[in-house]
Amino acid sequence: AAGVIQSPRHLIKEKRETATLKCYPISRHDTVYWYQQGPGQDPQFLISFYEKMQSDKGSIPDRFSAQQFSDYHSELNMSSLELGDSALYFCASSFHKADPSYNEQFFGPGTRLTVL
Amino acid sequence: QKEVEQNSGPLSVPEGAIASLNCTYSDRGSQSFFWYRQYSGKSPELIMFIYSNGDKEDGRFTAQLNKASQYVSLLIRDSQPSDSATYLCAVNISTGRRALTFGSGTRLQVQP
Numbered sequence: 001a002a003g004v005i006q007s008p009r010h011l012i013k014e015k016r017e018t019a020t021l022k023c024y025p026i027s028r029h030d031t032v033y034w035y036q037q038g039p040g041q042d043p044q045f046l047i048s049f050y051e052k053m054q055s056d057k058g059s060i061p062d063r064f065s066a067q068q069f070s071d072y073h074s075e076l077n078m079s080s081l082e083l084g085d086s087a088l089y090f091c092a093s094s095f096h097k098a099d100p101s102y103n104e105q106f107f108g109p110g111t112r113l114t115v116l
Numbered sequence: 117q118k119e120v121e122q123n124s125g126p127l128s129v130p131e132g133a134i135a136s137l138n139c140t141y142s143d144r145g146s147q148s149f150f151w152y153r154q155y156s157g158k159s160p161e162l163i164m165f166i167y168s169n170g171d172k173e174d175g176r177f178t179a180q181l182n183k184a185s186q187y188v189s190l191l192i193r194d195s196q197p198s199d200s201a202t203y204l205c206a207v208n209i210s211t212g213r214r215a216l217t218f219g220s221g222t223r224l225q226v227q228p
Contacts, residue, residue: 031214033214033215033216035216041220042204042218042219042220042221043160043204043216043218044218045215045216045217048214048215055214056213056214056215058215088157088159090159090160094214101147101148101167101208102148102167103148103208103214104150104162104165105150105162105216106162107152107159107160107161107162108159109158109159110158110159
Protein backbone atom coordinates (compact mmCIF):
# COMPACT_ATOMS: atom_id res chain seq x y z
CA ALA A 1 0.00 0.00 0.00
CA ALA A 2 1.17 3.49 -0.76
CA GLY A 3 2.52 5.51 2.13
CA VAL A 4 2.02 9.16 2.97
CA ILE A 5 2.72 11.38 -0.01
CA GLN A 6 4.08 14.90 0.35
CA SER A 7 4.69 17.52 -2.26
CA PRO A 8 6.83 19.21 -3.19
CA ARG A 9 9.86 17.32 -1.88
CA HIS A 10 12.09 20.37 -2.07
CA LEU A 11 11.18 24.03 -2.02
CA ILE A 12 13.33 27.14 -2.13
CA LYS A 13 11.78 30.49 -1.26
CA GLU A 14 12.92 34.00 -0.53
CA LYS A 15 12.23 35.77 2.75
CA ARG A 16 8.72 37.18 3.03
CA GLU A 17 7.40 34.86 0.33
CA THR A 18 4.64 32.30 0.84
CA ALA A 19 4.72 28.51 0.52
CA THR A 20 2.13 25.75 0.39
CA LEU A 21 2.96 22.21 1.34
CA LYS A 22 0.65 19.31 0.54
CA CYS A 23 0.09 15.99 2.25
CA TYR A 24 -1.88 12.96 1.09
CA PRO A 25 -2.42 10.44 3.90
CA ILE A 26 -2.31 6.68 3.69
CA SER A 27 -5.50 5.21 2.25
CA ARG A 28 -8.30 5.12 4.86
CA HIS A 29 -6.31 7.23 7.31
CA ASP A 30 -8.44 10.16 8.38
CA THR A 31 -6.10 12.12 10.62
CA VAL A 32 -3.09 14.13 9.57
CA TYR A 33 -0.36 15.76 11.63
CA TRP A 34 2.28 18.30 10.67
CA TYR A 35 5.73 18.33 12.25
CA GLN A 36 8.71 20.62 11.74
CA GLN A 37 12.26 19.33 12.13
CA GLY A 38 15.08 21.85 12.16
CA PRO A 39 18.70 20.83 11.50
CA GLY A 40 19.93 18.53 14.25
CA GLN A 41 16.65 18.77 16.13
CA ASP A 42 13.80 16.44 16.92
CA PRO A 43 10.44 16.80 15.16
CA GLN A 44 8.18 19.43 16.73
CA PHE A 45 4.42 19.08 16.45
CA LEU A 46 2.66 21.93 14.63
CA ILE A 47 -0.98 21.03 14.11
CA SER A 48 -3.33 18.14 13.38
CA PHE A 49 -6.71 17.58 11.73
CA TYR A 50 -9.44 14.99 11.93
CA GLU A 51 -12.53 15.07 9.74
CA LYS A 52 -11.55 18.50 8.40
CA MET A 53 -11.48 19.97 11.90
CA GLN A 54 -8.39 21.06 13.77
CA SER A 55 -7.89 18.45 16.48
CA ASP A 56 -4.75 19.68 18.19
CA LYS A 57 -2.39 22.62 18.00
CA GLY A 58 1.25 22.79 18.89
CA SER A 59 3.97 25.32 18.28
CA ILE A 60 2.65 26.59 14.98
CA PRO A 61 3.47 30.24 14.24
CA ASP A 62 0.57 32.60 13.54
CA ARG A 63 2.05 33.07 10.04
CA PHE A 64 1.20 29.46 9.28
CA SER A 65 -2.22 27.98 8.69
CA ALA A 66 -3.43 24.58 7.62
CA GLN A 67 -6.57 22.79 6.61
CA GLN A 68 -7.83 19.34 5.77
CA PHE A 69 -10.08 18.66 2.81
CA SER A 70 -12.93 16.22 2.25
CA ASP A 71 -10.57 13.66 0.67
CA TYR A 72 -8.47 13.91 3.88
CA HIS A 73 -5.49 15.53 2.22
CA SER A 74 -4.04 18.50 4.04
CA GLU A 75 -2.22 21.67 3.10
CA LEU A 76 0.12 23.76 5.23
CA ASN A 77 0.21 27.40 4.19
CA MET A 78 3.20 29.44 5.27
CA SER A 79 3.38 33.20 4.83
CA SER A 80 5.99 35.90 5.45
CA LEU A 81 8.68 33.26 5.43
CA GLU A 82 11.70 33.80 7.64
CA LEU A 83 15.18 32.30 7.50
CA GLY A 84 14.35 30.29 10.62
CA ASP A 85 11.55 28.51 8.82
CA SER A 86 14.12 26.52 6.87
CA ALA A 87 13.52 22.95 7.98
CA LEU A 88 12.11 19.58 7.05
CA TYR A 89 8.33 19.53 7.25
CA PHE A 90 6.81 16.14 7.80
CA CYS A 91 3.24 15.08 7.50
CA ALA A 92 2.10 11.98 9.36
CA SER A 93 -1.19 10.15 9.15
CA SER A 94 -3.11 7.76 11.33
CA PHE A 95 -6.49 6.10 11.57
CA HIS A 96 -8.61 7.79 14.20
CA LYS A 97 -9.49 5.59 17.16
CA ALA A 98 -11.76 6.48 20.03
CA ASP A 99 -8.93 6.04 22.53
CA PRO A 100 -6.27 8.61 21.62
CA SER A 101 -3.62 6.44 23.24
CA TYR A 102 -3.73 4.00 20.32
CA ASN A 103 -2.39 6.31 17.70
CA GLU A 104 0.31 4.92 15.44
CA GLN A 105 1.48 7.70 13.16
CA PHE A 106 3.20 7.04 9.85
CA PHE A 107 5.38 9.74 8.40
CA GLY A 108 5.70 10.94 4.84
CA PRO A 109 9.06 11.62 3.16
CA GLY A 110 8.97 15.28 4.09
CA THR A 111 9.36 18.59 2.30
CA ARG A 112 12.70 20.30 2.65
CA LEU A 113 12.06 24.04 2.76
CA THR A 114 14.96 26.42 2.29
CA VAL A 115 14.38 30.12 2.86
CA LEU A 116 17.03 32.41 1.38
CA GLN B 117 14.13 19.31 31.67
CA LYS B 118 12.79 17.99 28.40
CA GLU B 119 9.58 16.02 28.54
CA VAL B 120 11.25 13.09 26.75
CA GLU B 121 14.92 12.43 27.39
CA GLN B 122 17.34 10.29 25.46
CA ASN B 123 21.09 9.92 25.52
CA SER B 124 22.29 11.52 22.29
CA GLY B 125 25.11 9.02 21.82
CA PRO B 126 26.65 7.98 19.61
CA LEU B 127 26.13 4.46 20.87
CA SER B 128 28.64 2.22 19.16
CA VAL B 129 28.18 -1.56 19.09
CA PRO B 130 29.87 -4.30 17.05
CA GLU B 131 27.94 -6.15 14.39
CA GLY B 132 25.94 -9.01 15.90
CA ALA B 133 25.75 -7.47 19.37
CA ILE B 134 22.68 -6.24 21.24
CA ALA B 135 22.06 -2.50 21.13
CA SER B 136 20.15 -1.04 24.07
CA LEU B 137 18.50 2.35 23.72
CA ASN B 138 16.82 4.10 26.62
CA CYS B 139 14.25 6.84 27.02
CA THR B 140 12.69 8.52 30.05
CA TYR B 141 9.62 10.73 30.16
CA SER B 142 8.33 13.22 32.66
CA ASP B 143 4.53 12.97 32.42
CA ARG B 144 3.34 10.08 34.55
CA GLY B 145 0.01 10.15 32.71
CA SER B 146 1.59 9.23 29.37
CA GLN B 147 -0.11 6.22 27.83
CA SER B 148 1.58 5.31 24.58
CA PHE B 149 5.17 5.07 23.46
CA PHE B 150 6.76 4.77 20.07
CA TRP B 151 10.19 4.11 18.63
CA TYR B 152 11.08 5.62 15.28
CA ARG B 153 14.22 5.07 13.24
CA GLN B 154 15.48 8.00 11.21
CA TYR B 155 18.28 7.90 8.69
CA SER B 156 20.02 11.19 7.99
CA GLY B 157 17.83 13.46 5.88
CA LYS B 158 14.99 10.93 5.78
CA SER B 159 11.67 10.70 7.55
CA PRO B 160 11.05 8.89 10.84
CA GLU B 161 10.03 5.26 10.34
CA LEU B 162 7.83 3.62 12.97
CA ILE B 163 9.49 0.42 14.17
CA MET B 164 7.79 -0.33 17.50
CA PHE B 165 4.97 0.87 19.71
CA ILE B 166 4.07 -0.24 23.21
CA TYR B 167 1.14 0.61 25.44
CA SER B 168 1.37 -1.80 28.41
CA ASN B 169 4.03 -2.49 30.99
CA GLY B 170 6.41 -5.27 30.07
CA ASP B 171 8.09 -6.43 26.90
CA LYS B 172 6.91 -6.46 23.31
CA GLU B 173 8.92 -8.33 20.70
CA ASP B 174 8.87 -7.94 16.92
CA GLY B 175 11.62 -9.74 15.06
CA ARG B 176 14.99 -8.44 16.21
CA PHE B 177 13.37 -5.59 18.15
CA THR B 178 12.08 -5.65 21.72
CA ALA B 179 10.43 -2.67 23.38
CA GLN B 180 10.29 -2.57 27.16
CA LEU B 181 8.02 -0.29 29.18
CA ASN B 182 8.11 0.46 32.90
CA LYS B 183 5.50 3.08 33.74
CA ALA B 184 6.37 3.13 37.44
CA SER B 185 9.92 4.18 36.61
CA GLN B 186 8.82 6.22 33.59
CA TYR B 187 11.20 4.68 31.14
CA VAL B 188 10.93 2.85 27.86
CA SER B 189 13.73 1.04 26.09
CA LEU B 190 14.44 -0.56 22.75
CA LEU B 191 16.67 -3.58 22.32
CA ILE B 192 18.02 -4.49 18.91
CA ARG B 193 19.39 -8.01 18.71
CA ASP B 194 21.96 -9.15 16.16
CA SER B 195 22.71 -5.54 15.23
CA GLN B 196 23.56 -4.92 11.59
CA PRO B 197 25.42 -2.01 9.99
CA SER B 198 22.13 -1.11 8.30
CA ASP B 199 20.70 -0.45 11.78
CA SER B 200 23.02 2.56 12.05
CA ALA B 201 20.65 5.50 12.37
CA THR B 202 19.13 7.86 14.90
CA TYR B 203 16.45 6.28 17.07
CA LEU B 204 13.73 8.63 18.26
CA CYS B 205 11.58 7.90 21.27
CA ALA B 206 8.12 9.48 21.00
CA VAL B 207 5.40 9.74 23.62
CA ASN B 208 1.78 10.82 23.78
CA ILE B 209 2.55 13.19 26.64
CA SER B 210 -0.91 14.16 27.82
CA THR B 211 -3.98 12.05 28.19
CA GLY B 212 -6.37 12.80 25.37
CA ARG B 213 -3.76 14.33 23.08
CA ARG B 214 -2.70 12.57 19.91
CA ALA B 215 0.35 14.68 19.09
CA LEU B 216 3.69 13.05 19.70
CA THR B 217 6.49 14.57 21.74
CA PHE B 218 9.89 13.37 20.64
CA GLY B 219 13.16 12.93 22.42
CA SER B 220 16.31 14.28 20.82
CA GLY B 221 17.22 10.82 19.55
CA THR B 222 20.11 8.43 20.10
CA ARG B 223 22.56 7.93 17.27
CA LEU B 224 23.45 4.27 16.89
CA GLN B 225 26.57 3.14 15.06
CA VAL B 226 26.98 -0.56 14.31
CA GLN B 227 30.59 -1.37 13.51
CA PRO B 228 31.15 -4.11 10.88
